[in-house]
Amino acid sequence: MGRLAGILAVVVATVLACPIYGNPPIAFPDIPGYRTLKCDFHIHTVFSDGTVWPNIRVEEALREGLDAIALTDHIEWTPHRSDVPFPDQNRAYAIAAAEARDRGLIVLNGAEITRDMPPGHLNALFLQDANLLKKGDVTEVLREAAKQGAFVIWNHPSWLRQTPDGVARVTPLHEQLLKENLFQGIEVVNQNEYSDEALQIALDRKLAIIGSSDIHAPMAFYYSLAEAEHRPVTLVFAQVKTEVSLKEALRQRRTVVWWKNSLIGRDEWLVPLLTASITAKSDGYVWENSTLSYEPKTTTLNVELQNSTDAGFVLHNISRYRLHNQTDVFILPAHGSIHLQINVREKLPSVTVPFEVMNAIVAPAVHPVVAFNIATGLK
Amino acid sequence: MGRLAGILAVVVATVLACPIYGNPPIAFPDIPGYRTLKCDFHIHTVFSDGTVWPNIRVEEALREGLDAIALTDHIEWTPHRSDVPFPDQNRAYAIAAAEARDRGLIVLNGAEITRDMPPGHLNALFLQDANLLKKGDVTEVLREAAKQGAFVIWNHPSWLRQTPDGVARVTPLHEQLLKENLFQGIEVVNQNEYSDEALQIALDRKLAIIGSSDIHAPMAFYYSLAEAEHRPVTLVFAQVKTEVSLKEALRQRRTVVWWKNSLIGRDEWLVPLLTASITAKSDGYVWENSTLSYEPKTTTLNVELQNSTDAGFVLHNISRYRLHNQTDVFILPAHGSIHLQINVREKLPSVTVPFEVMNAIVAPAVHPVVAFNIATGLK
């Protein structure tokens, strides 16, 4: 007995005891009416071709401040099978869900349906029993997923291994699946890869715009902690932070992708996010010493832009006013601010100043506009 | 005698002995046919309303890697006169020139002609004797400067103290001076201030585009060494690094302004500078494992952009190709590089990829385009 207890005591929750080094928490604000949930819906572990135990995915997500992750090991590709001969396709999820219990992270049961192109790979999320997806015909598999109430994402449609020219295309098989509503989202971003064509497909076919890490090794191997890099995530605008609300939000396509320094999404969700991210305030017109001969009464307005997010915004002034202390394109640093002097040329109680946000896109080559109505302090 | 020698020995060339802390050297490449001289043509000392001895301006310039400076103390505004009652308007220049001897820095004798608007302030450079500029009528002063072979710059034409609405305007007096060719340059940038209208005046009237520090206190008071900030400078493209060649280049309007993170200049000089600043190289098309069923033969090209300058370039892809690993707007960091994957969609021996450089301007709201012809390694 002493032996057994002794050995048992050896097991240390080393992960819990260690310091919380990791990629810094991702920071974006909520938008009116919705919470902004930071999600990664494409994640692997040793239960397919990944290289970490499922609990590590929970720790990484908590360190990076995520609200939800999906465990999506390949169904058809399990190279560690001889060492990890799991009979239950839900096993990685079960381990991760146990690790996450009461720690504020939603863990979704998922699976990657792994096929040649077409249709390529698809992630089914919110599964009840992943084992039932082990079937030959991919349409049958997706019908089973639909039966379980899954939300399904077409993964990396421009992956060079399956799409050598890098151009995402809706094939006849995809047309058929779309007709049956067998998938509802598309990865516009996967890892280091972005596709204009995938974004256009999302817009044309009314699919959710998704960005995922598709992580296999430890997170820190891919994203430099020293330079505060982050994995691609999908920002989902949900009514509350629950699995049910998350699914509803995905079904309503309320998403924006945060990848490298870019934000990608529908105009209707990206603009509210940008508006919540940047505040513009004025403490009045520029003051200058008045003298008899000069009588300066400046009509140049002091404005402070403040950025509460991780994104460094590339702003393009498209207002009718020029800036007195910047050219028309400048950078508003992440979690920083910039002082602008706006040449209004007249004394007004308020001015409206629109900026094109060059590092955000709402369609291929189309950048959203965020406009600030700024009170000057005059009546 | 011992006493005197002793006291003499007390004088220590403290400046020479101290470590060389200062703003880091400004780095931009030469362009074909010309050396790129980094110049500041607007500088004050205790000999007008500045607060440092002239030798300090030399030290600051050497630390920041400048090639030329002009001492331009106000003629008509000398608030330290009761303590520094200099009779010779060339005195600050003389001290600075002695300090700079054989140290690789060109020091120009200059003076700031300091008047109400119009015509406001003007800097005369390359003066023989600044004392002769102490005259009442400003036109007469400028004729004297012309007689001495000076190059004259209209300073801060949008200065809010003299131009309350911040809009640079050519007045009738300026028209008259222009007709007589009594000034040849205009400050599009002064300190923290930029003017679209001044840029337009420079283009319309064929004036040299100038950016200046107008420094009064020690350099480190205004530009954070900790964040590697820099003063505004004028990059002048001269045949050789001499005073004569510098004047010739100014007369030919071969200038670009480097200010904050912006480059401002005529297209004909800005494009060669950008082309010399960024190199684009490919090591071929993206390689992917080939297998029987996939046979991937990617048509996506690996390209490395390398930036040899202090500017962080905001690049806008306006080519016919989309990027596989960036959206259409991205940042090429100062002295850094970025790896691009370009979706060429076919196998070609070379591709041409134009980018709009958003943080550079060649006219109000107009950004130059730099195009790279990139060999792919195929024949």
Added chain:
Amino acid sequence: MGRLAGILAVVVATVLACPIYGNPPIAFPDIPGYRTLKCDFHIHTVFSDGTVWPNIRVEEALREGLDAIALTDHIEWTPHRSDVPFPDQNRAYAIAAAEARDRGLIVLNGAEITRDMPPGHLNALFLQDANLLKKGDVTEVLREAAKQGAFVIWNHPSWLRQTPDGVARVTPLHEQLLKENLFQGIEVVNQNEYSDEALQIALDRKLAIIGSSDIHAPMAFYYSLAEAEHRPVTLVFAQVKTEVSLKEALRQRRTVVWWKNSLIGRDEWLVPLLTASITAKSDGYVWENSTLSYEPKTTTLNVELQNSTDAGFVLHNISRYRLHNQTDVFILPAHGSIHLQINVREKLPSVTVPFEVMNAIVAPAVHPVVAFNIATGLK
């Protein structure tokens, strides 16, 4: 009239308008019964062999968070005299004092009496009229200073120019001056130079221990803002922040020098400063899972040391306990903390843990000891 007013309007308080870049404020805590005033008593301007206008010394001091400075231009060495022919030796002080008015900085009128060795250079502080110190015989000069109530410091007694072997020595002339109490302090630190022998002289002769910048050029030339370097300062422990209280504190020798990463002073003032600088707290003994067979009841104590100062302390554990997570010498970072596990080996309500502070000295090669009495949470 317009002309004059116009010209007058040209004068811009450029220094006031500029951002407040500068060396970061020096941070050390008060000690029981006294305020810790950060002071630099050795400063030059263009009114002797310095290279900045006196107002700049005020700006630099405010940026670095100093409480008091003395303007101490050389009386006998004024190489700018032909350009700055000031008749009044109090002039630099007058300019600086005007600049500092109502800004929380004490400015002292001072002068550097500049002679061959012996006696070398001496700074007289708290002068009423520096002009009266222009006399031939140095003893007479010091008697005049005494008459004015001055506090006098022997400057850089180990300066290699005047003391080629670098060894500070009390000469017969110094003996005579000491006998008359004509100087009361000694620079143990001047610029980049420290002297064990000067420290010993201070201790033996009951002189105030002083460290000074002896600054000539702009501050940022010598101390890297990018690396948060600082000038040498004398920390003076005064009852209140007034000129009177400052003089009283100097007369009572309540000083510690802060130079590079070293603190140098009398044990009676250095130990209270160290005690106020570092706090030690425990949240109890290390907790470990208890099991039947192991029954761990650790006797290792968690302790957090917190450092509220700019100094990185090099601590040497000389307690009877060894550290479980450090060897006996370790660094407590500036404004940082370190977690220690102390092997107490028994359960006690409190422990006393003394550390030798290796980067502080109270006499040549003697380091002060700071001891923490730490409550463990047990009764």
Added chain:
Amino acid sequence: MGRLAGILAVVVATVLACPIYGNPPIAFPDIPGYRTLKCDFHIHTVFSDGTVWPNIRVEEALREGLDAIALTDHIEWTPHRSDVPFPDQNRAYAIAAAEARDRGLIVLNGAEITRDMPPGHLNALFLQDANLLKKGDVTEVLREAAKQGAFVIWNHPSWLRQTPDGVARVTPLHEQLLKENLFQGIEVVNQNEYSDEALQIALDRKLAIIGSSDIHAPMAFYYSLAEAEHRPVTLVFAQVKTEVSLKEALRQRRTVVWWKNSLIGRDEWLVPLLTASITAKSDGYVWENSTLSYEPKTTTLNVELQNSTDAGFVLHNISRYRLHNQTDVFILPAHGSIHLQINVREKLPSVTVPFEVMNAIVAPAVHPVVAFNIATGLK
């Protein structure tokens, strides 16, 4: 077949493709006659209670620049057994060794013999077949290890879970094992834990001084990449970089531990390492302007200390000379240098300057001395 090949093609060597983020390579120089091999002899994977696949340990080691690692999963404690039911105790080693092939990393087959105290845990390295160590009696297990030519280390002898007072002690069982030479090394450092008593045991019993990571989760969870932290390693001084030479070096006890900012080892190996790590050079005596009255001929020597290692050395001047520009204790930064002025007080062709290295220890509270013989350039 197409299907199978397609699925096979899915497996991407993601780890190979990803950027090489990781803790920076550990840098210490070779010493005369030996190569300095950086080794971690205590590592876990999913094959016991770790959370990564064995290949990840290889990647982490390569990124951190290690020369050798040992896979040392627990024999008796395998909490993932129900998911990873491996029958072969050599399996983790086999996977890691395959990953490391031809990549310059020595991978050792090891196992952690996991028992109550005494004797606690022991690592057997250089195993032929770890399966043969699955036996009841620990002495029998160690005899089997010895038969296989293993090198055995007593792990974390002061681990608070097994040694509540934190004091490493040689029990009668250990005495017996030592008598039979059944273990040859001892962990003086394990993870975040150091033991003076373990160091003393190593010295008294002629055991190899070992420091190990005992890593369970991904490396980046414990050691901040952003702050360039490193795992504890054992520096082994081997004739060549081979498994055979490594074992010989361990048997000869040629080791130094690198942990946090401390170096721990026998004087005979630590002093050569320090001597190889720091170079001291002089460019002569301090030069000063000579004048008639001063005739300075300084006897203060310029010396530059250069540090080629990751350690920030805390140096204590114990020479007969004082420093002109430092107090007696100062820091020589990692991969940095420091300029010293040494008050030699006479003109000599060379001087010998010994420093105590405070962040290195050769026995509890005993610091090694490194002495530099420095040529002054005089004859």
